[in-house]
Amino acid sequence: MFGKLFGRAEERPAAGPHALPAPRKQNGMYTLRALGDTRVLALVGAARLGDWEAVKEALTPFDLGRDHQILNELEELGRVQTWIGRAVEEDKEHRATALLIAGARHIKWGWEARTAARASQVTEQQWRVFHKRLRIGEEQLLEAAELRPEWVTPWRRLLTSGRGMSLGADITEARLDAALRRAPLDLETHIEWISQLQPRWGGEPGQALRFARDAYAHAPEGDRIGCVIPMAHIEDWVESDETGCLKTDEIRAELRRAAERSILHPAYERRPGWQGDFNIFAMALSLAGERQTAKRVFHALDGAFTSWPWAYFGEPEKQFARHQRRA
Secondary structure (H helix, E strand, C coil): CHHHHHCCCCCCCCCCCCECCCCCCECCEEECCHHHEHHHHHHHHHHHHCCHHHHHHHCCCCCCCCCHHHHHHHHCCCCHHHCHHHHHHHCCCCHHHHHHHHHHHHHHHHHHHHCCCCHHHCCHHHHHHHHHHHHHHHHHHHHHHHHCCCCCHHHHHHHHHHHHCCCCHHHHHHHHHHHHHHCCCCHHHHHHHHHHCCHHHCCCCCHHHHHHHHHHHCCCCCCHHHHHHHHHHHHHHHHCCCCCCCCCHHHHHHHHHHHHHCCCCCCCCCCCCHHHHHHHHHHHHHHHCCHHHHHHHHHHHCCEECHHHHCCCCCHHHHHHHHHHHC
């Protein structure tokens, strides 16, 4: 308590039994790998080798139908699509898991082909590859969802593909409802919808922040769903022409309350990849100029950088390091 009152650093919780040792820092930071977890590192290693049996074994501690962060690690791997189809066809017992990984990878692979360029700068060939990969991913994810109706992760990815294929409000809203019926406080689904509600995707100004506030209002203390508040403000900053648009007393107070009620609350669970939640708050608090709370968040991170959401900057690592120094 006295540390908060007088600005002294809070003690960091002891690292868990599966925590990866932090690598040597450069410029006071390091890039988090494998969610900072030795078990996830083993999973990623098996997937890189295309060893399906080892992948299944490494997945044992996790619930791929609910843990988006674990699935993210697999969908980011560039060669998964070269071997996962064989697992889909040959492993009937684990077909749903293989379909989920394959579908998630195809959606990611599709966006890689499109790139982050403006639509007017994407070539016809890029559009063709983009839509072909999204269609394949959609088929795989829909089958996975049918085989395992309790899973939420396929539906979150189907929101992403639906936006890319311009499937329309009726379909995307039905997919949102499907996800939230299975996990009403699912953070990644809410963040995906916050993106969907941005003006650049056809939403109205302020719509995403209202959605985030409504979700946050029903959350228990210590729940990571509190990250919707900083993420909605970050998206507003991305849309705005004013770099200082978040520097208001109202926004600083809202971010401070959200942090204290979620990631800084004693009930918050530091699962593999918790640093991603802290990076969301670190960026929003920094943009708002809420330095005291940002200091607590950066202290907890101890230099651990995740590319999301700092990738909205042109030089994400440099921006993280700069704001960490300022805090």
